[in-house]
Amino acid sequence: MVEPVFRLWGGLSAELNGVSIDLRRAREQRMLVALLAAKRGWTARESLCEWIWDEPPESAANELHHLARALRRELAKLGFDNVVQNRNGLWRLDIPPTSVDVHLVDHLISAPKNDDAHASALLAEALRLCAGEPLAGFASGRIEGFRTAMKEARRHAMVRFYQVELRLGRCRERVGELLALFPEHAGDMKLTALLIAALWLDGRRPEASATFQQYQENLREHGLSLPREMNDLYTRMLNDGLTATGGGFPLGDLIGGSTVDNKAQLTVAVRPDSGKPEEIRDAVASVFTHKDVDCPVRIEDDCVICVVPADVERKRVIGVWMARLAETVDHQASVGISLTGAGNARELAHSPSALAALAGAARGRLVITLANDVRHLDGLAGGRRVDLDKFDRVGENDEWIRVLQDDRTRHKHTANHHRASGRAVASAGHTVTFNNSPVGSQVTAAVINNSQWRTA
Template sequence: MTAGHPGVRVLLVDDQELVRSGLRRILRPRDGFVIAGECADGAEVPGALAACDVDVVVMDLRMKEVDGIEATRRLRRSGDHPPVLVLTTFDDDELLAGALRAGAAGYLLKDSTAEDLIRAVHAVAAGDAWLDVAVTARVLSTYRQAADRHPGSRAELLAPGEQDVLRAIGRGLSDAEIADALDISECTVRGRLERILAELGLRDRAAAIVYAFDHGIVTPGRSATDAADEETDPAPRPVVREPPPGPVSTLRFAVLGPLRAWRGAEQLDLGPVRQQALLAALVLRPDVTVSQQELLDDVWGLEPPGTGGKVVPVYVFRLRRCLRSAEESTSDSVIVRGRGGYRFAGDGVWMDVVWLEELVTQAGAAEQAGELTAAVGACADALDLFQGEPLAGLPGPFVAGERLRLTERRIALSQKKAELQLRLGRHAETVGELAALTAAHPHSEPLAALLMRALYGAGRRTEALAVYSGTRARLVDDLGVEPGEELRRTHNAVLCEDGESLGGYPGGLAARPGYPRPD
């Protein structure tokens, strides 16, 4: 961004008006963006760039006349040009690899959140590379054999400090993160990067990332935070995720976080993200036959793969091979071919979502019996099953719907737990949990009302009133609505110190034992 301009100037390139309209709604001036122009095909990009100043090109890959790869390649050949952020549904590893080699500074899946898109555009505009975490390791792992194809790596010619920077760049760290990890200045980082690019004959930062993976300098699947430790600790300890509870011998699935599966103590490799999305579409509909067309729609939506429906049986074959135990004689394993499609045989398979509902049922029974402490414990056990965002990183309309459903389930369960804790008088310990929840869901009026009740019960009336003011401001500014009846009623009760209405102390705060009465 240059002086005199109100934000990052973006050129949108996509052949679907609906997609461009959605991008316009996300990349708003209030978040630091200006839509400088739009193109419906890669052939229109040179003319658009000649007509306006652009900081970032957000480029679709699949377009009718000139696709995103060719358009990016032409921009690179033209000389000085703004960086390109590829925005794609991504089906083919080589397709995305071609985009990086053509000169794209980064890529992002169309299934990503609005927040990720905003961060990606800002990062690319600042000169950093952006690689979608959902597929980075798998995409670049296809190049791990490149060390054999390119035995003449020149990375050993770099000075030790430059090798450290190259390794960190390969991990996707920004200049500031590299400077912090290596205890050097950002100016030093930029200087070393310039020497790396010159010595290795690379055009930009994205090319340096690919080079690092091509030549085995960075191992796919390793955490970005390992960059600074890799030289001193050649074999950092991997992050070990414990299998979920359940019979050790059975096949187990976890979807309340990244999709994972275990057979015994062994975690299984479920393959590429779209293959995992197809598995999720079957696993979350156990014993239901899903047609091949439904699976295509579930995973690819309005942009089917170039191979059409042929990819579905290929993915099913790979999943069967992965999920089948050594003792199984059937070729189907737990994915059975039926009339009109495929069916996931859920009998005898442990799933965290099933256990989640069992714990919720236990919590309800305990509440009905008046055993509130046991109900809180069951809710806590259910919430512990969540290991981050449900189905994190997986693409497709079906997964998006399930992710939303499970996220709402988590919020509702968190609310129930908080309500039970307040009924037990655990106001102080509930405040922190609710504060974190309301920060993550700033427009949720039920959560705001609960936080106000918890703060009031903890003797923090002023803060409770501040929660109402902040929530109301966000609702008015962001959504153009006033608070609903429940939140207004809670606000009035706090104003009037009506502790009985709030489920707290009858007679208000002044009736609370130990609360200082006014003179």
């Protein structure tokens, strides 16, 4: 694989064909970091100044141009001419994201994977690239936030890598690495569970039990109870039910060809952003209650869990029912839909990609995350009830995510006008439709601009 030109892991450096750049001033370095972090996107001048100065001076706007000249001069040494661009108070660095190690790591984590062996190779490469301290030597509020995101990406890669490695039967090869990681990540449930599983599958059962007891004792010292997933894992161990090919927490499912029964029940987890599932339980139940369907609804942790019978058409759930959920639930909420039970559904609803989409969405939006096996169910694609092309692949586990928004007053007016006049509906901003027809009186869309509607 081609090495990235720009490195943020282990410090800041840029080198191409033996030629490197020399940014001597801290402000020049911070400007480069900020523009690289934007992933070829435009950054507002005010935001760029916050990356460069803790307290931007009055002359910050003029100084940006001086810093940009120095940056252009150094980048030209690498053959990058005229890549520092600005217009109307916006700045960007026109460099391919895969030339930057942090974005290449993200790409390797989220890239489609054929099977566990392919996933292992890509994730091993991601972990090689993100060795060391991210942005070592830099300190500021904005940089600290980006450093935290980089560390979380590395953690995702680690979890996914050790999952596939253990499923491939490489417990003995990886157990030493997991033991070395444990002191630093003793509070991380997934990495701890993977260490316990690796020890158990390698035949080191007393050590596996001792590690579990140590984790449980650490929780007690902080007044915390044992997570249900860890308790279930320990029970499986005691009952000799933990196998590398058995799937489930913490090993996950094989990549490439789902082992899930195609007639398995869909489990839907709805997590309100408020963290109070009792506030939306009745609203969710109303969506999942039909004269011909009995869907059990319960509360687990901060999610409302709904189990849909296997004989209910999956398109109906993912298409029509999710659109009705967006219309019915007044709170921001994230949804996870899985074929492998409530645990995976809750994890999807709590995934970083779902929470990030929810945090960036306007009030009233519903974020839906599908498990990979749900996205590829036979017979799900096609037809009018669900448009799978509007789901984007994201996250460490090949999740598929989209955002639904419901603005009842505006949608009802627009839908009625559309039916009455037969004219196309447009907005002053970008609008992407979810399907070609309204659901009831609701127009459902992946992106709806909040500006005034007009008719074309």
